[in-house]
Amino acid sequence: MAENSNNPYDINGQHFNPDMYFQKLLKECTLKQIMDCEAEIVKNTQTLHSDMQTLVYENYNKFISATDTIRKMKTDFKEMENSMDLLAQNMDSITSFSEQISSTLQGTRQQISRLSSVHTLLRKLQFLFKLPSNLKSKINEENYTEAVKDYIHAQSVLNQYGNMPSFQGIQKDCEEILDELKGKLRAQFHKKDASTKSLAENVDLLLQLKEPPDSLCAEFLQNSELHLNDQLNSLKDMCENDIIEFIDMGSSGFINDLCLVIASYNEMFINRKPIDENEFADDFDTKAASLLNKFILDNMKKYFDLIGKRVEDVVDTAILVRALDRFYGRLQALNKFCQDVDFSRPGTDTVINAGRKQCRNHLHALKQHLNESLVKAKQALAIKVTSEGDGGLAELQALLIMPTIEKIKGVLQDLVVFLQPDLSFNLRTEFLQSFCIDEVREGLVVGFLHHLTATTGGFCNGSDVPKFPPTLLLLLSKMCLDYKLNNVQSLLNSTDELFNITNYMSSDNIITPNSEICDNFQKTAQNLLNHYVRIQGLAVSQMLRKSIETRDWLHTIEPRTVRAVMKRVVEDITAIDSQVAALYDDTDGQVDRSSDSSKKTYSANISRHHYRSNWSSYASSHIDSSLVTNIHKLFSERIEIFSSVQFNKASILTGIIKISLKTFLECVRLRTFSKYGLQQIQVDTHYLQLYLWRFVSDENVVHFLLDEILGSAVHRCLEAVLMEPSVVDIICERG
Incomplete structure (x- = not known):
């Protein structure tokens, strides 16, 4: 610049x-x-x-x-x-x-003041003289508020001059009119159409007229309860309406009226500023508050009962959750209004009961679905097994498992809406613990899995002749095994993750371990499989028993062929093998049982060796042969006929064949044979030996039982002469 x-x-x-x-x-x-x-x-x-x-x-x-x-x-x-x-x-x-x-008015000022006071007194006296007629007319006009106001205005004068004869009549008339007024005010309590506001106004007028507050408290609450009961009855008539509309009507009707009663009661009795110090007793506030709390709890219990019954009938879970959210939110507002009463716990119990009922409904639907699936499986097995061999058992098993698993997952997705973060009742930890752990995991998922094992395990009960295809036992056994290996862990892990089970765990909650459920499925699968083996073994045994008991073994002819029942036994065992192979395979390292010629030749040679050794021992003498056989039994391994089978094809077929051959053995021990009868048993056992070895895990079991059968036939034969092994081979190959 x-x-x-x-x-x-x-x-x-x-x-x-x-x-x-x-x-x-x-x-x-x-x-x-x-x-x-x-x-x-x-x-x-x-x-x-x-x-x-x-x-x-x-x-x-x-x-x-x-x-x-x-x-x-x-x-x-x-x-x-x-x-x-x-x-x-x-x-x-x-x-x-x-x-x-x-200076001029100084003399008349006192006289003017005295005349003014006299004029005021005359106006009051004039008001007193007209008071009875005024009260009467205002009562007839139902203008009760003005009547009480006029009486209170004149009450001090009446009290001051009431002992004078000229005012005693006025006071008596006023008291009679006042009694009539009190009666009319009390009569308002008994009108059904009287609103809570009008009742509060009547109580206020009665309190101004020095009525006992204790009786007014009880009478006010009693008549308010009648009005609230009318609201509840109206709400009961709406039970068919939509659940959200039902909850809204309960909030806008019953809850609002209850709040109005509480506010009016507090204003009239508890928070009321007394006209004089003798209007209320010293402990009146405590008694009045106690009476009000009891009134609130009694009426809210009726409301909770009505809501609890209504929410049990709701099918749509999403709509139910919206209704419960509105219900619980309204209770939270009521809690702020009622300082001495807390409805959080009963409200939470109502929500938990609704969630429990929803879980029970889903559990019932799952049980019904399971029963329908089992019925369909029975019908499919009854049709297909007789016409198509294994009847597509693998596909049938998948149809029995997968829809149920998908249905359980759909149920869990349906129930997870209870855990939406914006819901008012989700702030309560006790709800989350009870619903997620006790109802969903334990009550629904674990409960259905227990029902599944109990239902499938029930097929093992009853007689040995079931009313359903025996293959159903095999199918259910495989189903339980698949649940144990794959589905149980997956379902429980999905449930725990979806409902945050680990976050809501506490010392009060009891969680069923996954291993316990898997063990139940393992046990049920084992029982079903054992029962299947028993049923199928007894079915084959029944044919063998009848074939032994219905034949005259002392008068039979020389055997020329294998009996038809033995061929039927081999055919049935082959059909069972086909069915078992559709569900179970030899995954436990079992050797391949192929039917090549070298294997058959080897087995035939083994069989001939047994026959020749036994024949040489029996040929020496009958006593010596018995001694040798019994000594051989002492050092041979004992065979358990009804032992538990393993979850593979060879073990299952071994169990069936052991039961069948054991029955064959016991039937032979009860019969007496001629020479040709013994030779027929020799042909039959050799035929069974040629074909049954391929089905078992240890063919020595078959050899041992067949040797026992032939040995028992020798013991029970009147002329123990066995047929040459070469002739037996020819007959069996021709048969």
């Missing part, structure tokens, strides 16, 4: 040098630019000249106006001074007149 102010070329500066500025323009600018600059300077000069002239004119006008104002003020001050002098004279005159009036 200092540099600019000292610049000789600054046309607006103090040190401006016109000559230097002009010389600079001549050097730096063209002629046209110099002429433009000249025109601009001329224009600016004219503008400044005009502005200066305007400023001078304005200041001159202001100076003239100020001069006129000063001249006028001198004139106004003179007039104001004259007015003030006149006002002072008037004030002195008023003061003198006031003193004269005061």
